[in-house]
Amino acid sequence: MKKLLIGIAAILLVCLGLEVGAKKLNDNGISSNNKNLIIYNWGDYIDPKLIKKFEKQTGYHVIYETFDSNEAMYTKIKQGGTAYDICVPSDYMISKMRKANLLDEIDTKKIPNYKNIGSEFLHHSFDPKNTYSVPYFWGTLGIVYNDKFVKSGQIKHWNDLWSKDYRHNILLVDSARDIMGLSLASMGKSLNTTNTLDLKLAKTKLDGLGPNVKAIISDELKMYMIQNEAAVGVTWSGEARTMLNDNKHLHYVVPPEGSNLWFDNFVIPRTVKNKAGAYAFINFMLDPKNAAQNAEYIGYATPNVKAQKLLPKEIRNDKQFYPSEQAMKNLEVYRDLGPKKIQEYNDLFLEFKMYGR
Amino acid sequence: MKKSKLFFLIPYVLWLSLFVIAPIILITINAFKGEDGFTLKNFQQFFVNGTFLKMTLNSFWYAFLITLITLLISYPIAYILSQMKNQQFWLLLIILPTWINLLLKAYAFIGIFSKHGLLNNFLKLFGIAPANILFTDFAFIFVAAYIEIPFMILPIYNAICDINPAVIQAAYDLGASKWQTFIKVLWPLSKSGVESGIQAVFIPSLSLFMLTRLIGGNRVITLGTAIEEYFMTTMNWSMGSTIGVVLIVLMVIVMLFTSSDHHKKKEIKL
Numbered sequence: 142m143k144k145l146l147i148g149i150a151a152i153l154l155v156c157l158g159l160e161v162g163a164k165k166l167n168d169n170g171i172s173s174n175n176k177n178l179i180i181y182n183w184g185d186y187i188d189p190k191l192i193k194k195f196e197k198q199t200g201y202h203v204i205y206e207t208f209d210s211n212e213a214m215y216t217k218i219k220q221g222g223t224a225y226d227i228c229v230p231s232d233y234m235i236s237k238m239r240k241a242n243l244l245d246e247i248d249t250k251k252i253p254n255y256k257n258i259g260s261e262f263l264h265h266s267f268d269p270k271n272t273y274s275v276p277y278f279w280g281t282l283g284i285v286y287n288d289k290f291v292k293s294g295q296i297k298h299w300n301d302l303w304s305k306d307y308r309h310n311i312l313l314v315d316s317a318r319d320i321m322g323l324s325l326a327s328m329g330k331s332l333n334t335t336n337t338l339d340l341k342l343a344k345t346k347l348d349g350l351g352p353n354v355k356a357i358i359s360d361e362l363k364m365y366m367i368q369n370e371a372a373v374g375v376t377w378s379g380e381a382r383t384m385l386n387d388n389k390h391l392h393y394v395v396p397p398e399g400s401n402l403w404f405d406n407f408v409i410p411r412t413v414k415n416k417a418g419a420y421a422f423i424n425f426m427l428d429p430k431n432a433a434q435n436a437e438y439i440g441y442a443t444p445n446v447k448a449q450k451l452l453p454k455e456i457r458n459d460k461q462f463y464p465s466e467q468a469m470k471n472l473e474v475y476r477d478l479g480p481k482k483i484q485e486y487n488d489l490f491l492e493f494k495m496y497g498r
Numbered sequence: 499m500k501k502s503k504l505f506f507l508i509p510y511v512l513w514l515s516l517f518v519i520a521p522i523i524l525i526t527i528n529a530f531k532g533e534d535g536f537t538l539k540n541f542q543q544f545f546v547n548g549t550f551l552k553m554t555l556n557s558f559w560y561a562f563l564i565t566l567i568t569l570l571i572s573y574p575i576a577y578i579l580s581q582m583k584n585q586q587f588w589l590l591l592i593i594l595p596t597w598i599n600l601l602l603k604a605y606a607f608i609g610i611f612s613k614h615g616l617l618n619n620f621l622k623l624f625g626i627a628p629a630n631i632l633f634t635d636f637a638f639i640f641v642a643a644y645i646e647i648p649f650m651i652l653p654i655y656n657a658i659c660d661i662n663p664a665v666i667q668a669a670y671d672l673g674a675s676k677w678q679t680f681i682k683v684l685w686p687l688s689k690s691g692v693e694s695g696i697q698a699v700f701i702p703s704l705s706l707f708m709l710t711r712l713i714g715g716n717r718v719i720t721l722g723t724a725i726e727e728y729f730m731t732t733m734n735w736s737m738g739s740t741i742g743v744v745l746i747v748l749m750v751i752v753m754l755f756t757s758s759d760h761h762k763k764k765e766i767k768l
Binding site: 144147148151152155210212213216309315317354355356357358361365368369370480483484487488491492494495 | 504508511512515516549552553556608612613614630632633711712715716717719723724727730731732733734
């Protein structure tokens with residue numbers, strides 16, 4: 142009995158200690174004075190010189206933290222104890238965060254440079270009135286091929302991937318929505334299909350792609366394509382940009398029959414402590430000069446129309462990364478289909494990984 | 499006297515309850531949690547849906563192959579090691595690779611197996627390059643076996659060292675052939691080492707999810723892959739926990755099976 146009592150007392154003591162410790166940690170995180178601006182962004186997704194410039198111009202001190210997946214970012218913000226002033230999630234995650242009540246409204250009147258953003262990049266389904274988000278970068282899903290192994294012009298459509306020429310020579314990005322999406326697009330279906338039968342058909346079609354697939358990986362895909370490990374890769378335009386810079390034999394194609402149009406947008410989380418600073422930063426980044434400098438550094442496509450004009454000609458006119466208006470029409474933004482449908486996409490994708498060999 | 503003993507127990511009890519018992523309880527609660535309270539739906543899905551069963555079989559099959567290969571390689575090595583002169587030195591060489599980070603080793607193998615890697619350059623000498631090595635079953639099992647081998651050698655080596663050399667000598671004196679000595683004397687006496695070696699290799703091999711991704715390129719799918727997907731991508735924690743609970747139960751079963759003849763060993767020692 143005594144033992145038990147001592148044991149319980151000890152556990153309670155430890156719990157108390159943890160509680161006090163957690164409080165302390167929290168206080169440290171939040172006690173930032175109003176001169177601090179905490180930004181939570183993807184790794185290597187901003188020109189560091191711009192942060193310095195911003196600090197000099199406004200006197201704010203920027204604390205820059207990074208994440209490597211939307212899901213990891215979501216979990217961290219949802220669990221609380223953070224005090225981020227600005228965060229940069231992708232489209233579907235914005236709608237998820239909005240539904241979870243994690244975002245603060247953005248008053249665009251306080252961002253004079255907001256008008257620089259092209260209208261085609263606003264009012265998409267994940268945030269219909271742009272009450273919560275301001276576009277940062279955008280891009281597409283497409284095919285990267287190596288002209289050492291593939292004649293240029295040989296790959297134009299999703300269906301070309303099924304060709305026997307690429308046995309065991311295609312790398313896919315490990316993402317259920319994107320890979321199921323390419324199969325759906327190749328059948329002329331929407332990337333936001335919710336019809337179970339269509340999804341099953343898309344998965345059956347994917348199984349046929351199995352023998353061509355060398356691996357289904359994430360970040361390493363970049364490295365392998367640069368090292369000529371595979372002839373073809375399916376990935377996002379941003380990743381493709383980096384690959385193309387490092388290997389002159391690589392080319393990027395967005396199939397005209399349909400593909401994904403994605404966004405990474407600024408949002409202000411509910412936990413914001415320095416809202417004035419957040420507005421100042423967004424406005425600073427939307428300044429045409431700064432946006433152009435950032436776009437040149439990152440290589441992604443900027444939604445800032447005025448900044449686009451400031452970019453060097455060969456970047457601005459590059460149809461691979463700034464597709465024509467005609468091509469833009471067939472691009473679709475992923476809608477948040479709700480946990481049940483997302484699970485269905487992922488389960489089918491997992492089945493494809495298992496059986497499609 | 500008694501009090502001081504209790505005092506030393508406290509960190510141990512705390513550790514166990516916070517980091518072993520509490521997580522298991524949490525994962526079990528999660529596994530039975532549905533949208534509205536208690537449910538068996540997740541388990542039903544696991545056992546009715548063919549994908550999960552196939553995945554379980556897959557995990558078992560790969561873990562079995564990895565264990566078999568490591569055993570076949572490790573037993574002779576452990577035996578030879580026990581007969582060597584500078585045992586400590588050789589033992590150190592075998593343990594040394596375990597000091598290097600697992601990820602680092604995996605990336606080194608990517609370099610060796612890739613299309614323009616070391617192995618393909620070597621195969622080029624015979625005109626059979628470039629062969630597809632990375633992202634194959636072979637590559638996955640090879641790397642997994644390489645990583646697990648020290649954990650198999652050590653217990654077997656210890657068990658063989660514990661055998662009195664006179665027993666083996668006696669077997670020879672009584673006219674047993676080398677094979678008979680192995681089957682009737684050496685193997686039964688070293689069996690406890692083999693059993694703990696199998697436990698140390700088979701159980702972690704069931705959920706080698708990092709290697710299936712880096713070396714297997716997600717072309718090898720085990721339960722670890724599914725758990726990662728449910729927790730990280732779809733955030734369906736209750737289904738992920740269900741797979742975790744099934745995995746824990748499977749591991750317990752493996753433990754029971756591989757340590758079933760403990761008393762037999764004692765009989766022989768008598």
